[in-house]
Amino acid sequence: NAGVTQTPKFRVLKTGQSMTLLCAQDMNHEYMYWYRQDPGMGLRLIHYSVGEGTTAKGEVPDGYNVSRLKKQNFLLGLESAAPSQTSVYFCASSLSPRSGSYEQYFGPGTRLTVT
């Protein structure tokens, strides 16, 4: 099993450009998450999804959109990139809390620089 994979690993954008980050998981997890991590900081939740076709806002959702058309994929979009969105983006997935497990499985991250 590949676990959680993220595409691309690195990207440089110019201000105003758009892009989509792809997250894929092969563990049949219901929950998926997008986080950002700024230098020396903890992770902050951007958006999350509790099932196919459903998404919700996290702590820092402004400037981002998400979609979960398939259970195994969770896409993060930046419509008009800004320098403040320079960060490392992590995707994660997990079982439902009803399973009794609160473990999130993280991808390797995407390092995004906006100039």
Place this chain on the structure above:
Amino acid sequence: LAKTTQPISMDSYEGQEVNITCSHNNIATNDYITWYQQFPSQGPRFIIQGYKTKVTNEVASLFIPADRKSSTLSLPRVSLSDTAVYYCLVGLYNFNKFYFGSGTKLNVKP
């Protein structure tokens, strides 16, 4: 918000036991406590979860007092490879109270 407070950094030596305490005064009744480890340029990795009292697995123990306002991650006999940032996470599925915190940077010296 169920914010957490942890020491910014800790130093230890190989072979010692390390205890990292996290304060979470606003923890809700249904909140579980989870701890993660993160190495540079990698995503966090789950270590342990607990609700109350003591939980132990093959890599760590988690101590939670009766009032649940704090928790302590215990790493037995650390090695150089345990040098990482450790995060305490509370309110995992109460998304309006979701907070990862800045973590504790553990530096293990030879």
